Amino acid sequence: MYKILVVAPSWVGDAVLAQPLFRRLHQRHPGLILDILAPSWSAPLLRRMPEVHEVIHHSFGHGELKVTERYRLGRKLARAGYQQAIVLPNSLKAALVPLFAGIPLRTGFVGELRRGVLNDSRRLFKERFPLMVERFALLAERPGAPLERPVPFPCLAVDDATRRATLARLGLEPRRPVAALCPGAEYGPAKRWPVSHFAELAGKLAPEFEVWLIGSSKDRAIGEEIRAAGGACINLCGRTSLDEAIDLLSGAALVVTNDSGLMHVAAALGRPLVALYGSSSPGFTPPLSQHARVLKLDLPCSPCFQRECPLGHFKCMIDLTPDQVMAMVAGLRP
Numbered sequence: 001m002y003k004i005l006v007v008a009p010s011w012v013g014d015a016v017l018a019q020p021l022f023r024r025l026h027q028r029h030p031g032l033i034l035d036i037l038a039p040s041w042s043a044p045l046l047r048r049m050p051e052v053h054e055v056i057h058h059s060f061g062h063g064e065l066k067v068t069e070r071y072r073l074g075r076k077l078a079r080a081g082y083q084q085a086i087v088l089p090n091s092l093k094a095a096l097v098p099l100f101a102g103i104p105l106r107t108g109f110v111g112e113l114r115r116g117v118l119n120d121s122r123r124l125f126k127e128r129f130p131l132m133v134e135r136f137a138l139l140a141e142r143p144g145a146p147l148e149r150p151v152p153f154p155c156l157a158v159d160d161a162t163r164r165a166t167l168a169r170l171g172l173e174p175r176r177p178v179a180a181l182c183p184g185a186e187y188g189p190a191k192r193w194p195v196s197h198f199a200e201l202a203g204k205l206a207p208e209f210e211v212w213l214i215g216s217s218k219d220r221a222i223g224e225e226i227r228a229a230g231g232a233c234i235n236l237c238g239r240t241s242l243d244e245a246i247d248l249l250s251g252a253a254l255v256v257t258n259d260s261g262l263m264h265v266a267a268a269l270g271r272p273l274v275a276l277y278g279s280s281s282p283g284f285t286p287p288l289s290q291h292a293r294v295l296k297l298d299l300p301c302s303p304c305f306q307r308e309c310p311l312g313h314f315k316c317m318i319d320l321t322p323d324q325v326m327a328m329v330a331g332l333r334p
Helices: 012-017 019-028 040-046 067-080 093-100 132-138 160-170 195-205 217-228 242-250 261-268 322-332
Strands: 003-007 033-039 054-058 084-087 105-109 120-122 178-182 210-213 254-258 273-276 292-295
Touching (some): 003 019, 003 093, 012 019, 012 040, 019 132, 033 040, 040 054, 067 093, 084 093, 093 105, 160 242, 178 195, 210 217, 242 261, 254 261, 254 322, 261 273, 273 322, 292 322
Parallel strands (some): 003 033, 003 084, 084 105, 178 210, 273 292
């Protein structure tokens, strides 16, 4: 019986993009037990992946070294008998727990002074593997072996009874198709479509759809601004766990979202999706679904990959109009 521990990324969207790796590992190792080491906030997402046996929580925040805590967790995991660890983040600290656990084969890409920590270090040829999902999936293969193509799209499991329970808890009884708008983006404001645009779009969608705003507690204020600006919508930002947000998105007839973790969740649920890109690039982390469409302007200054617009004009998002989104929505319908 082969046992693998995967050290997952901290970002929700990146965790979604790791699922094709999990699937390939099961193909290569029949009967595999695959456990995931991840922050607690992404655990509900990972439990929606049938390839995952157990999610092991850690409490390390972004950028936190916490060597003593990592050592203690590693020694605890040493008893699990993993034969291999695959470390997806490129940092040194992400590779410490498998080292402290004494896992004999520790796989990952070369990066940040960790050649001695990983004993199966792979060189990444970025031009050959431009997509994050490809880079993750490549780590399932033997060193030097080609990537198994095509890389499958992520696909999250949804239980109808759980979805109905989530609707009941929130007092939601949709009588029209639901359009879910996701106005947040954890990385920073340069990824966020303007509040006024979301409000105008909500008004344009309202005659046909019941419009819900979905996001984390950090997006609650943005949701209130959209609603106050005249958006005909229900602000659910901050009222749901990630688990419940997945349930709500799974029943949406349409999703319009910034480049965010919820964008990747909606894509993995197969929802009709319009993804809005400004400072980031779909050439690296696109929504992986046949039902997704990307809207972007390709300005000379984008993608800049900055948290805030370095030029101060934010044209990459301001000049994306609600009418352009509506035109793309019309193209998504059968």
